[in-house]
Amino acid sequence: MNIKIVICFIIICFLPAASAVTTDRVWAAKTSGYIKLNESLAYENYLVKATGLDGSNATLAIYKDQSLIATDEFKTNEFKIYNGVGVTLLGIRGDYLWIAWSKPEDRDIWTPLETTILKWGDNYSIQNYSISIDALGTDTVNLTISNETMSETGIFQKNGFKDFGNLRIAVRNINRTGFVELESLAFKPPEVKAEIFTYKDEYYPDEKVGVIINLTSDDTQNIAGIILTSENPIEIQPDMFSISGINGTTNFKSLITRTPPNSTIQLTALVETRDYFNNARLLTVNKDIQITPNISIAKHVPEETDDENVPVELYVYNSEKENKSISIHDDIPSGFTVGQNLDWNITLGYKESTNLTYYITPQKPGVYELPPAIATWDDQSTVSGTKGITVHMPYITMTKKAQNNLSLTDVELVISNSGDRPAIVTVSDKIPDAYPLVFGESTLYGLIEGGDRVSIRYSLQGNTGSLPAANATYRDIRGITRQAQSNEIQTKKAVSSPGETSPINAGRNEIIIFMVSAFLVIAAIIGSVAIAAYLITKFKTRSG
Numbered sequence: 001m002n003i004k005i006v007i008c009f010i011i012i013c014f015l016p017a018a019s020a021v022t023t024d025r026v027w028a029a030k031t032s033g034y035i036k037l038n039e040s041l042a043y044e045n046y047l048v049k050a051t052g053l054d055g056s057n058a059t060l061a062i063y064k065d066q067s068l069i070a071t072d073e074f075k076t077n078e079f080k081i082y083n084g085v086g087v088t089l090l091g092i093r094g095d096y097l098w099i100a101w102s103k104p105e106d107r108d109i110w111t112p113l114e115t116t117i118l119k120w121g122d123n124y125s126i127q128n129y130s131i132s133i134d135a136l137g138t139d140t141v142n143l144t145i146s147n148e149t150m151s152e153t154g155i156f157q158k159n160g161f162k163d164f165g166n167l168r169i170a171v172r173n174i175n176r177t178g179f180v181e182l183e184s185l186a187f188k189p190p191e192v193k194a195e196i197f198t199y200k201d202e203y204y205p206d207e208k209v210g211v212i213i214n215l216t217s218d219d220t221q222n223i224a225g226i227i228l229t230s231e232n233p234i235e236i237q238p239d240m241f242s243i244s245g246i247n248g249t250t251n252f253k254s255l256i257t258r259t260p261p262n263s264t265i266q267l268t269a270l271v272e273t274r275d276y277f278n279n280a281r282l283l284t285v286n287k288d289i290q291i292t293p294n295i296s297i298a299k300h301v302p303e304e305t306d307d308e309n310v311p312v313e314l315y316v317y318n319s320e321k322e323n324k325s326i327s328i329h330d331d332i333p334s335g336f337t338v339g340q341n342l343d344w345n346i347t348l349g350y351k352e353s354t355n356l357t358y359y360i361t362p363q364k365p366g367v368y369e370l371p372p373a374i375a376t377w378d379d380q381s382t383v384s385g386t387k388g389i390t391v392h393m394p395y396i397t398m399t400k401k402a403q404n405n406l407s408l409t410d411v412e413l414v415i416s417n418s419g420d421r422p423a424i425v426t427v428s429d430k431i432p433d434a435y436p437l438v439f440g441e442s443t444l445y446g447l448i449e450g451g452d453r454v455s456i457r458y459s460l461q462g463n464t465g466s467l468p469a470a471n472a473t474y475r476d477i478r479g480i481t482r483q484a485q486s487n488e489i490q491t492k493k494a495v496s497s498p499g500e501t502s503p504i505n506a507g508r509n510e511i512i513i514f515m516v517s518a519f520l521v522i523a524a525i526i527g528s529v530a531i532a533a534y535l536i537t538k539f540k541t542r543s544g
Helices: 003-013 506-544
Strands: 024-033 040-042 047-055 057-064 066-073 079-082 084-093 096-108 111-120 122-124 128-136 139-148 151-157 161-164 167-175 179-187 193-198 209-227 236-237 240-258 263-274 280-291 295-298 312-318 324-329 336-338 344-346 353-362 364-371 372-375 380-383 387-391 397-404 408-417 425-430 437-440 445-448 453-461 471-475 481-485
Touching: 003 445, 024 040, 024 084, 024 209, 040 096, 047 084, 047 096, 057 084, 057 096, 066 079, 084 209, 096 240, 111 128, 111 445, 128 167, 139 167, 151 161, 151 167, 151 193, 161 280, 193 280, 209 236, 240 481, 263 312, 295 324, 295 380, 312 324, 312 344, 324 336, 344 353, 353 364, 397 425, 397 471, 397 481, 408 425
Parallel strands: none
Antiparallel strands: 024 096, 024 240, 040 047, 047 057, 057 066, 079 084, 084 096, 111 179, 122 128, 128 139, 139 151, 161 167, 167 179, 193 209, 209 240, 209 263, 236 240, 263 280, 295 312, 312 353, 324 344, 324 372, 336 353, 364 387, 372 380, 397 408, 408 453, 425 445, 425 471, 437 453, 471 481
16 A cells, blocks of 8 residues: 555656756857968958968957957967957868857757656666766756766756757756656767769860759757768869758759860868767868760660661860861661661761751560760761660561361461550451451451450361461551561371271261161161060060
8 A cells, every 4th residue: 555655646747847957058059161371351340360270270360340359370260259259260171261250049950869767776777878876966866877887876857958969967856765757869960962063974175064962950959060072183162061950852063164075073061060069070082074075975775665667966166276077877776667878977066066867667565775886087086975765566477376166277377466556456467369268357456555465266167278477557655657477387187196086088978878777777786686576575465
């Protein structure tokens, strides 16, 4: 009974427990940026100016309302306060100083992990810490918190808390019977993701390259800085970005204005973020883009087609500062036909281009890869990329079979659509004049879906040794008409399987005569048996 009373008392006491503090007074960045010597960064009525740079140290002049209030030496990551606002030298990148202005604000930066009721004499483990009750006072509790490197006993009041690195321990309630309600919270540095985008993957040497860097964070980042670099001899403007208080996705745009021909450009974005305690985290992302030679060739085809004649376009461009005589050669894969020669000789001036277009006709549906086209000039050459194309169409095939069966020839024609589009099919199977059609149909008209098949069967009078091919005309939904033809065949006589009875080789009249004769013979036998039985019966009666 006493135990029940104690438990009820504990529950009643803990029900109205207050929430642990999840906010902190932190220095939140209000603006940030990269500046060179004698350049400045302003915030409200304040201004910081770079007046000196020596290795990892810098001299900064602080102004308020255009009046100088201080000139101080800063080390990298050093933070100083001026009239309630803070200045941080975040870093030095070559000739640039990365600087931030900040002000104190309450920010919700602690994330609740779990709550527990700790009993005196027990231990509670969270992350790599162990917590136990050392002693209980009237409104306080002494908690011992330890891990492998430290041990500390501190006094906690109700709704009080202490921080241990990225872990916060808060006391929500104290019960003098030996129970304490604890809440643990964690400071989780916000994660950030970065990506580099370009509008395409291949550019001409004299073409400007637009670059977009996307930063994505589910939680607010205090400060983020980006430096865009490349080991290639290119010009990037701008190549440095700094932003404060980002959340969600933010994009930064840059432009590459000079690229070497026939090269691979590797772009690298160095991303550095700072949390509200000025802890730095680094992230690196890369992207490769291709720069064509001064003479470039590109092949363009539809990715998918239902057409009978498919256009192939070759785009040739000259970015070299003089006229060039260029030879072009292209090929097509098997499964296509083309009605022209695929060799050209052209001349292009500086920044001139031309389009060479020809048409190919697919023979069957499927997925194909067109080989690269080749451009040759001044003992140099370059190739286009390969291009994939998916051909959609109906594709009708026919298989013809025949077999001699007694005095008939049985014929079967299977019409298959192995394509991925429906077709309206007209089939006409030629019947030899000497073998008239007895039953069935030798023609067909109808819709056959892609992947389906239909059959027609008929019989001819007499046994024929050979039959001509069947012909079909089919049309797709685009109105394109195509032809199909079956195989020619040599007929086979019907052969009985071993152990089976062969069919009677007799005409209709012979079979009727045989049946009547058999009936008369059977009737005579039955009559004779009946007469004999009658005579035997009579004889026995007289003898008796």
